[in-house]
Amino acid sequence: MALVTVTSLTKINLAPKSVKDEIIQNVQCILGTVKGSVPLNRDFGTAIEAVDLPQPMAMMQLRIDIIEAIQKYEPRAIIRAIEFENETTAAADGILKPKITLEINEDA
Incomplete structure (x- = not known):
């Protein structure tokens, strides 16, 4: 399982070390x-x-948009959960930051 957030992409690696790294990127x-x-x-x-x-x-x-986009553009990633960082405080600051738990299917 891998945890992915939007803010974790800092730069694009054109030669990822593994299939898992490629899928997460x-x-x-x-x-x-x-x-x-x-x-x-x-x-x-x-x-x-x-x-x-x-x-x-x-x-x-x-959640719907994320599921549809990942299924369409990266079918090797199987979504297991979508949560939001600071879900309780998101109402106060109005910022929703998705955290996606993925299972990697390297054979797809």
Whole structure:
């Protein structure tokens, strides 16, 4: 199992040491890309529409967007859980930071 967050992608490694590192980096890239911002692939990334929703609805919409994007663009990553950092304090500061627990399927 691997834990992935959006903020953990600092730089892109063009030659990852393992398949696991490659998959985690790909998931981080998907999470850190706003859907519509990639010129030749407008569907890549996660949607930003949840930004104006009430917190419970935003969390559910983000979960849906994350699941769909990862299933489409990195099928070797199997999502086991999606939680949010500081879920109890997120309402106060309005920031939702997803934490995704993945299982890596290197054979896919």
